[in-house]
Amino acid sequence: MSEADLLARFRSGDVRALARTITLVERRDPSVRDLEEALRSDASTPGVAGFTGAPGTGKSTLVDAVVTHLRGKEKSVAVLATDPNSPFTGGAILGDRIRMQRHALDGKVFIRSMGARGHLGGLSLATREAIRLLGAFGFDEVILETVGVGQSELEVAAVADTTVVVLTPNLGDSVQMIKAGILEIADVFVVNKSDLDGHARVAAELRAMMNLAPKRVWKPPIIATVATRQEGIEQLWSAVVAHRSHLEASGRAKELTEQRLRDETAEVAAELARRRARQALEDDPTLAERLLQDGTPYRTAEEILKRDANR
Structure with a gap:
C-alpha cells in the first residue's frame, strides 16, 4: 500500500489503516515522518x-x-x-x-x-x-x-x-x-x-x-x-x-505538554545517534579497530558525533 493510499484510508476512518500506521511507528519506519507531517492539520x-x-x-x-x-x-x-x-x-x-x-x-x-x-x-x-x-x-x-x-x-x-x-x-x-x-x-x-x-x-x-x-x-x-x-x-x-x-x-497542563515535547525530542535524537553510531562502526573498520584498542567508548563516540556535525 502506498503512503498516499494509507493516508487516504486513515482520514476516511479505516481502523485497519490506523493499525497499519501504528505498526510502521513500532518498526521505526522512516515513512512515518511524512505521514505524521501530513496529519498535523487533523491532530x-x-x-x-x-x-x-x-x-x-x-x-x-x-x-x-x-x-x-x-x-x-x-x-x-x-x-x-x-x-x-x-x-x-x-x-x-x-x-x-x-x-x-x-x-x-x-x-x-x-x-x-x-x-x-x-x-x-x-x-x-x-x-x-x-x-x-x-x-x-x-x-x-x-x-x-x-x-x-x-x-x-x-x-x-x-x-x-x-x-x-x-x-x-x-x-x-x-x-x-x-x-x-x-x-x-x-x-x-x-x-x-x-x-x-x-x-x-x-x-x-x-x-x-x-x-x-x-x-x-x-x-x-x-x-x-x-x-x-x-x-x-x-x-x-x-x-x-x-x-x-x-x-x-x-497552568500545569501547558507546562507538561511542553516538557513532554522536549523529552520526546531528546529520545528521538538519542535513537538517531544510536543508529548512526552502529552504522559508522560497521562502515569504518579503522574506527571499529581503534575502539577495540582504546577499550573505552568515549573518544570513538565523540568522533562519530563530530563527523555528523561536520556533514
Whole structure:
C-alpha cells in the first residue's frame, strides 16, 4: 500500500489503516515522518490516562470496566497496552486484547498491545507517537496500561495526563510499590478488588504514607473499586476528570505538554545517534579497530558525533 493510499484510508476512518500506521511507528519506519507531517492539520489532543500497578492487581479488568463506562458516555476510546516483547519476534506477548473481547466489535473502541522494544521501563517512544496518531484519528480518550514492572510507573507519569496507580488487598508488592516512590507520581490511587478482606488496611496505609510525604497542591484521592462488578468506576473516572481540571486551572497542563515535547525530542535524537553510531562502526573498520584498542567508548563516540556535525 502506498503512503498516499494509507493516508487516504486513515482520514476516511479505516481502523485497519490506523493499525497499519501504528505498526510502521513500532518498526521505526522512516515513512512515518511524512505521514505524521501530513496529519498535523487533523491532530487533536485526546485525554491520556495511564494505569499502572503490580501484576495481579487487575489492571486489565479495571481498564475494561473504564472503557465500558466511557462508551456509556458516548466517548470513543483507544487502549494501548504496553507489553514486554518476545525476544524472538519482537512482538508484544501478553495479549491484553484477548481480555477485552467484549469491545471487539465496537467501532469506537481500539485496543492495541504494543511491545516495549527493550525500553527500560516498558513505555516505548512509539507509544508517544501512537497517541498523536490516535488523536488525529479522532479518539476522545487514550488509556495506557503498563506491565507494572521496573520503572514503568515513572514512565507512564511522563506520558499520561493522569497517572492511576492500582493496588489490591493481600498483595505483598503493594506496600513495596508505595515505598518505591509511587507517592510522587500517583494522581489517583485505586484499591481494586475492594470486596476482599484487607482493602481498608491498604487505604489506611496509603493515607498514612501521604500524610508523611511532602505536601502537594493536588492530593491524590483513593478510590475503592470492584472492576468485575463495575463498582466504583464512575467515581474513578470523576477523579481523573477532576485532576485534568486541576492541571488546566493551575497552568500545569501547558507546562507538561511542553516538557513532554522536549523529552520526546531528546529520545528521538538519542535513537538517531544510536543508529548512526552502529552504522559508522560497521562502515569504518579503522574506527571499529581503534575502539577495540582504546577499550573505552568515549573518544570513538565523540568522533562519530563530530563527523555528523561536520556533514
